[in-house]
Amino acid sequence: MPEPIRAIPVRYPGRWVASAFILLLSAMFVHMLITNEVFNWPFMFENMFIEPVLIGVRTTLVLTVLAMVIGVLIGIIVAVMRLSGNPVLAGVGWVYTWFFRAVPRLVLCVLFGNLGVLYSTIDLGLPFDNYWMPLLGMSGDARFLSFETRDILTAFVAALLALALSEGAYMAEIVRAGLQSVDKGQTEAAQALGMSRTKVLRRITLPQALRVIVPPTGNETTAMLKDTSLVAYVPLTTELWFQLQTVGNRVFDPFPMLVAACIWYLAITSVFMFGQYFLERSFTKGDRQAQAGLKMLQAKTGN
Amino acid sequence: MTEENAPAADERMVVAENVHKSFGRLEVLRGIDLEVRRGEVMCVVGPSGSGKSTFLRCVNHLEKINAGRLWVNGELMGYRQKGAKLYELRESEVAAQRREIGMVFQRFNLFPHMSVVGNVMEAPVQVRRTPRAEAKATALELLDRVGLADKAESYPGQLSGGQQQRVAIARALAMSPSLMLFDEPTSALDPELVGEVLDVMKDLARDGMTMVVVTHEMGFAREVGDSLVFMDGGVVVESGEPREVLTNPQHERTKAFLSKVF
Numbered sequence: 001m002p003e004p005i006r007a008i009p010v011r012y013p014g015r016w017v018a019s020a021f022i023l024l025l026s027a028m029f030v031h032m033l034i035t036n037e038v039f040n041w042p043f044m045f046e047n048m049f050i051e052p053v054l055i056g057v058r059t060t061l062v063l064t065v066l067a068m069v070i071g072v073l074i075g076i077i078v079a080v081m082r083l084s085g086n087p088v089l090a091g092v093g094w095v096y097t098w099f100f101r102a103v104p105r106l107v108l109c110v111l112f113g114n115l116g117v118l119y120s121t122i123d124l125g126l127p128f129d130n131y132w133m134p135l136l137g138m139s140g141d142a143r144f145l146s147f148e149t150r151d152i153l154t155a156f157v158a159a160l161l162a163l164a165l166s167e168g169a170y171m172a173e174i175v176r177a178g179l180q181s182v183d184k185g186q187t188e189a190a191q192a193l194g195m196s197r198t199k200v201l202r203r204i205t206l207p208q209a210l211r212v213i214v215p216p217t218g219n220e221t222t223a224m225l226k227d228t229s230l231v232a233y234v235p236l237t238t239e240l241w242f243q244l245q246t247v248g249n250r251v252f253d254p255f256p257m258l259v260a261a262c263i264w265y266l267a268i269t270s271v272f273m274f275g276q277y278f279l280e281r282s283f284t285k286g287d288r289q290a291q292a293g294l295k296m297l298q299a300k301t302g303n
Numbered sequence: 304m305t306e307e308n309a310p311a312a313d314e315r316m317v318v319a320e321n322v323h324k325s326f327g328r329l330e331v332l333r334g335i336d337l338e339v340r341r342g343e344v345m346c347v348v349g350p351s352g353s354g355k356s357t358f359l360r361c362v363n364h365l366e367k368i369n370a371g372r373l374w375v376n377g378e379l380m381g382y383r384q385k386g387a388k389l390y391e392l393r394e395s396e397v398a399a400q401r402r403e404i405g406m407v408f409q410r411f412n413l414f415p416h417m418s419v420v421g422n423v424m425e426a427p428v429q430v431r432r433t434p435r436a437e438a439k440a441t442a443l444e445l446l447d448r449v450g451l452a453d454k455a456e457s458y459p460g461q462l463s464g465g466q467q468q469r470v471a472i473a474r475a476l477a478m479s480p481s482l483m484l485f486d487e488p489t490s491a492l493d494p495e496l497v498g499e500v501l502d503v504m505k506d507l508a509r510d511g512m513t514m515v516v517v518t519h520e521m522g523f524a525r526e527v528g529d530s531l532v533f534m535d536g537g538v539v540v541e542s543g544e545p546r547e548v549l550t551n552p553q554h555e556r557t558k559a560f561l562s563k564v565f
Contacts, residue, residue, distance in 0.1 A: 189412035189471075192363055193426035193478060194402030196395060203429060207416050 044256035047247045048263070056243035057264065060228045063160060063239065067228075068221050070164035075171025080201065082176055093172065100169035106230050108166055112158040113234035116149045123147075159231035159239075167224060174216045178209035218276035222269055229265075240264060316341050316376060316482050316513045317362060323370035324357055331357045333537035334371070339482075339530075344514045346524035346545065349534035350560060355517045356409075358534070359484050362515065363404045364397055376403060376481060402430060405475030409487040411467040413459040413474070420446065420455040423474045431478070438477075445473040449503050465496030469503050476507075483507065485516040521564055525549055533557045 033039060047053070081093035100108075125143030133142060182205045190200040229241035237243075241261055248257030317339035324332040331354045339345050347355045360366045361373060364381040373380045381397055382389045392400070414422050423442035427433040433441075446452050449469040459467055468488055475483060485504065489497040501523050508514060508527050518524060524531050524545045531545035533554075541554045552558045 183412070185408060185410055185412035186414065188365055189406075189408060189414070191398070192365065192401055192404070192406040193474070194398045194430045195426065196398050199429055203425065204414055208414075 038255050039259065040253060040256045043251075043253065044260050047257065048244075048260045050247070052238075052243045053240065053247070053260075053264075055238055056240035057268070059156075059236070059238045060225065060240040061268070063156075063163065063228045063231065064221065064225045066160055067163035067167055068217075068224055070160070071167025071171050071220070071224075072175075072217065074164065074168025075173075075175045076206075078168060078172035079175035079179060082172065083179060097169045097172050100166045101173075103166075105162065105166050105227050106233060108162040109159060109230050109234050112153075112162040113155065113236075115158065116153055119149055121146050122149055122152060155231075155234050155236040159228075159234045159236040162234070163224065163227065163231070167220065170220060171217070174220070175209065175213055178211075178213035179205055181212045182208045215276075215280045218272075218279060222272050222276070225268060225272060226265060229261075314340060315374075316343070317515065318374040319358075319362075319371070320373070321371035322358065322361060322368050322373055324354070324361055324366060324368050331537055332361070332368070335534075335537075335539060337532060337539060337542065339513060339515055341513055342511045343529045344508045344512075344516065344527055345530045345532060346528040347515065347517045347532045347534060348519065348521070348524060348560075349540075353534040354537040355534045356486050359406075359486050359515060359517050362482075362484055363401050363406055365406075375400070398430075402426075402478055403481050405478060405480035405483045407468070407471050407475055407483070407485045407488050409490050411459070411464070411471045411491070413467055413471055415459050417458075418455070419451065419457050419459065419462070419470050422459065422470060423477045426474070426478050442473070442477060445476050446470070448476075448506075449473045450499070463496060464492045465499045468492065468500045472500075472503055472507070481513065483512055483514045485514065485518065487517050487519065489518065489520060519564070521549060521561075533560065535560070 078093045078096055081089040082097070084090060103111075123141075123143040124145040125141065129142040133140070186204050186208065187200055190204045195203070228239055231239055232242040232245075235242075237246075244257045244261045244264070245254065248254035315338050317337075319335050319337050322332055322335040323330070333354075335354075335358055337345075347358070349355050357366060361368050362375060362380065367381060378400060380400060381392055383392060384390075413419075414425065417425060420439060420442050423445055424435070424438040427438040427441065428435055443452060443455060446455055449472055451466060451469055451473070454462060454466060454470075459470065462470065472488075488504070489500050492500065497520070501520060504514070504516070504523070505527050516523070516528070528545040530542060531548045532542040533540050533548065533552075533556075535556050541548060541552060541557045548557065549561065552561055
């Protein structure tokens with residue numbers, strides 16, 4: 001064997017200069033955090049864990065989980081509708097996705113908070129009874145059940161609807177890309193064995209699509225966690241962001257609680273991302289097909 | 304031909320009558336007439352693009368034919384004929400017809416998220432509602448028959464191409480079909496793996512299975528085939544006893560093709 005190479009490595013002076021510069025900026029930033037009294041750290045830590053704020057954390061987490069569960073279910077249904085050969089279903093699925101992706105979540109929140117003005121009661125019965133019953137010479141109505149709208153459409157329900165319906169549209173696109181990433185040969189093989197279309201979906205395509213669907217769904221969950229702050233405008237006031245703001249406004253010192261909001265969302269999101277990392281790893285381990293599908297999906301949705 | 308004089312089910316397994324198939328403006332099949340008898344092994348050869356794979360996919364109605372008639376086991380595939388009118392079959396009826404026809408694909412198409420035995424059990428359990436224990440016993444028997452009993456708990460990704468294709472054959476056999484379709488079953492395999500798949504197919508043929516095999520393996524066609532069909536340009540150019548067609552082709556196009564293959 002010839003003598004192994006012992007060369008002097010290339011030097012990168014630029015890296016040293018950049019490191020020194022960034023170190024300087026960091027020192028300045030930390031100095032500001034400590035010396036600037038606007039941060040009012042004692043006040044922030046005192047109020048960051050009071051009961052209303054903790055209830056706010058709970059509301060935020062419950063909303064996130066429920067909105068995602070409903071959103072994923074809607075997403076699967078809409079995706080299957082869009083991929084079905086039925087033009088009516090495919091059209092309805094397209095319109096749904098189009099509407100809920102086009103309207104901002106903030107606007108949806110306010111809109112759903114005000115839906116009560118459309119109807120003061122919600123009735124179950126036969127439709128258009130006020131037209132056809134007089135025509136048939138009948139009086140009264142054909143309604144069996146009646147609810148006060150404000151009893152059903154509480155702020156929480158309105159907030160949940162706004163977030164879940166909007167999420168459904170995004171999930172529909174993710175599920176659709178996932179289903180399309182499954183090789184067509186899989187469907188053919190299952191059909192050749194005499195399986196029905198629903199059985200092919202449930203047993204063959206959807207389980208394989210999951211590996212492509214799961215990672216972006218993790219991203220969606222993180223985004224949803226942050227978007228729950230929008231429901232303050234429904235208004236659903238028991239959520240985290242509104243509670244923190246209220247504390248600050250009450251004592252005319254808003255800034256520390258804004259920092260507290262950053263810290264709370266950072267903390268919860270970090271926990272989510274940690275879980276997502278392991279979920280993704282277990283779903284794509286050694287699976288070249290799923291990784292190829294992922295790349296395709298990322299190219300499609302651009303995230 | 305109408306329903307009354309449809310071919311009797313007892314002698315002929317597959318009857319194709321003037322079958323046409325187009326994809327858009329591209330005419331892939333331009334009038335195929337052929338018959339496969341019960342227990343016969345028919346090999347279909349021809350250049351790529353000749354329509355042989357498309358024809359095979361028409362047999363189990365993975366592709367809808369545009370004209371002509373196609374019967375399997377005396378049943379019109381995909382349609383019901385009443386007088387002069389044809390009615391499309393419901394999806395569940397087409398699925399029921401397909402249960403009697405096994406298909407083996409060029410790229411295996413095993414279900415990657417299921418174990419080998421899971422692949423073989425899937426259709427009997429899900430489609431025929433066979434109890435799991437019974438389906439598993441049958442699946443293990445079939446895997447033993449294709450020489451893969453020890454791989455039952457492996458996943459398709461852990462197997463070689465030849466092993467995957469043998470699992471695919473076992474999976475098709477699990478529905479106890481009366482007809483097996485092979486779509487270039489050895490074309491995606493490394494040369495040294497071709498033999499093991501052909502051996503399984505030879506066993507199957509010896510056991511009397513009716514088989515239609517689209518293939519480039521002329522040796523298999525000569526040795527195992529009862530008949531050989533040469534297709535080109537969407538028509539059957541020449542057919543007959545394999546040895547006869549291979550050694551003494553009558554048609555110019557057959558001669559040209561065979562001279563390139565050997």
